[in-house]
Amino acid sequence: MTDKPGIVITGASGRMGQMLIRTVLDSDKARLVGVVERAGHDWVGQDIGAAMGGAAIGVTVTDDALEAFSKAQAVIDFTAPEATLEFAALAAQARAVHVIGTTGMSEAQIARLEPAARHAVIVRAGNMSLGVNLLVQLTKKVAAALDEDFDIEVIEAHHHHKVDAPSGTALMLGEAAAEGRGVTLADVSDSGRDGITGARKRGDIGFSAIRGGDIVGEHDVLFAAAGERIVLRHMATDRAIFARGALKAALWGQGKDPGQYDMMDVLGL
């Protein structure tokens, strides 16, 4: 027996799932106790090491999430909104910390996490990297220092497989800009411009999304005024930054009171 927290990774075959599995296996602070994939996936029933193209490691991919979670102290979940809601209820039942990296959740879906958060710790963030969470704070500060003479635009770029837009990170940056400016994002958000849109409305926060190739994730926050522009930029070149942040959150959540937290809590920013 060991007192290192046992971690389950959901979405085991996904881009982030595989990165998370490697990150936990490489860590001396946690151990991998289970991996979950959706029912019917080829990998279910296989050893995860072998499924990922290496040596067997003695952990079998399962589609029985509750059974896997019952052996874990934390579940790290980068999957899809409805799967994440199901996992939240099961992680709460198992009293495991649930680290949620899944993006594209609607406000209604986010509200459905509340019952689970009464029983277990949930850490959720649209971006788990240290760099982006620092950028969020910088964005809030710059937005607070400038008035509406500066138009704020969030521009993001991701790989061609990404299914949601604006990205979770872009929304975090938009929220930070709105908070700095003392407004509600929903009242000023302008995304998906197409056709005769009319001139830009003063005070709006705009979003643009680029999708192409294997871009891991790039975000600019542009403050554009007459005669000058400020650009705050983060460029991710390796998904390991998200996985490291998620593992940090899983360890940080041990022994915390039930409730919903984010990476600002984890990183103390």
Ligand SMILES: NC(=O)c1ccc[n+]([C@@H]2O[C@H](COP(=O)([O-])OP(=O)(O)OC[C@H]3O[C@@H](n4cnc5c(N)ncnc54)[C@H](O)[C@@H]3O)[C@@H](O)[C@H]2O)c1
């Ligand atoms: N918060 C962050 O730092 C961060 C970073 C990267 C990606 N993401 C988000 O993580 C999510 C996954 O991204 P990805 O690029 O790994 O996607 P992906 O499509 O490569 O992987 C998703 C995985 O989830 C699995 N899945 C879906 N439904 C499931 C279910 N019911 N049970 C078990 N597994 C299920 C899929 O089979 C797949 O393996 C996206 O929402 C993405 O935006 C967040």
Ligand SMILES: O=C(O)C1=N[C@H](C(=O)O)CCC1
């Ligand atoms: O690859 C993705 O998908 C990413 N999703 C997050 C987002 O929506 O911001 C973080 C960056 C990578």
